[in-house]
Amino acid sequence: MAERPAEGPRERLVDAAIRLLERDGPEGLNARELAGAIGASTMAVYTHFGGMAGVHEAVMRESFVRFGRRLRDVPRTDDPVTDLLALGLAYREYALARPQLYRFMFGITAPGAGPMIGHDLTTEGTPTELAEVNATFGQVVELVRRAMDAGRIRSGEPATIAGQVWSMIHGYVLLEIVGVFGDDGRGVTEILAPHAANLLVGLGDRREAVERSAMSLAAVPMASRAPRPATAVRGPRPGPRPNKK
Template identity: 35%
Template sequence: MGTMLEEPAPRDPAQLLVQATVKLLAEQGPSAIKARTVAAEAGVSTMVVYHHFGGIPELVGAVIDHGFGEIERAFARLPVTADPVADLFSMALAVREIARANPHLYDLMFGLSMRATYRPAPSKAVRRSGHSEAFKAAYAHMTAACERLVASEEVAFVAPETVAAGLWSTMHGYISLELADHFVEFDDPVGSIMLPAGVVFAVGLGGDRRRAQASHVEAMRRHEASAR
């Protein structure tokens, strides 16, 4: 079973529009995100876009929330074990799988692509806090795992929030570079780059190299087993 989860059938026009936009991103990229094109894909009139979202920027914001919702659901399905290092790498592998399934959506979520006129319009709550509730829900899983890692005393004490931010940055950097074909010379970029980078991060926190290596290998085993 892979990381991607089956979406429930849309129940309202807003959901139809979001899922239509996600589909267009996967098939055609951000240039296809126009009110008329999205409406046609969703089987509704163009005015429905403006009625439910106000415009494309607001729709894009909802699509970004949809993407982080996918990540949150993937994280929620992962087992919480006595090995937080393995759990954290499992999260990174899950995000990579989601990113590879729809690279344009992933790029959009992290601000790597979108025409300037269609930049997402954040809600007032997002402008105040800096992040949407969908992002916070996904990120909370990683913070919780980092709290367990620090509490395990397997690493030197570092604020869990700092560990989470560092891991999030490392994960996103690797995935973005892989999606941009920077690692095409490697037959197994995950094993050659992503896994060793995770081990180096754990060792940098004061962890034991052999234990960190074993944890990352275990996470790979779990991920491959779940994909069968």
């Protein structure tokens, strides 16, 4: 999906920062390279953002806007569990296509504290300085509430359960980005899918119902199992896979 075109110099700088980050990683994101990318002097960075710290914050915000937009593009069906699973696959697809940006937007490679620190997303209605994060997280909360209303998972605090779902997919994606699960996509079927099923069953759904919902994923557009891109951030590779019993 094409991102919206940049408008003024501030928006052009944010777009350029995201492109530099995705291409060169956080080390390549500096005032000189950034200003040069739009044909301006470094003074533009300080005029519009006060320095690189302001650029980092703007990149995080815009990243969550784009991330949330991508997740909203995933069609909803009559089955909230199918929708949760489809959202998880779209989440993974987005993150693996932009591994440097994904790590940056959660403060893993950005200087200073990440945007999530100090914000209580497990309490609905909690004010936050980063509304874009709440908007993205809110989509998971919405689907969890639908699953509760449909009797698929037991009643509880939707935002708290959504936090468990987000923790699962976020942890998996970070490990896949650094190469822990290899690069052939088998991690989805051998790690992520069973993990998601176990979590849903633990939350009260029936395993056979989860399996039916998973089978329905093939009919959901944009719920593709994207291959791991060549630009993914690589880290230490694990030892041999244990033998299956």
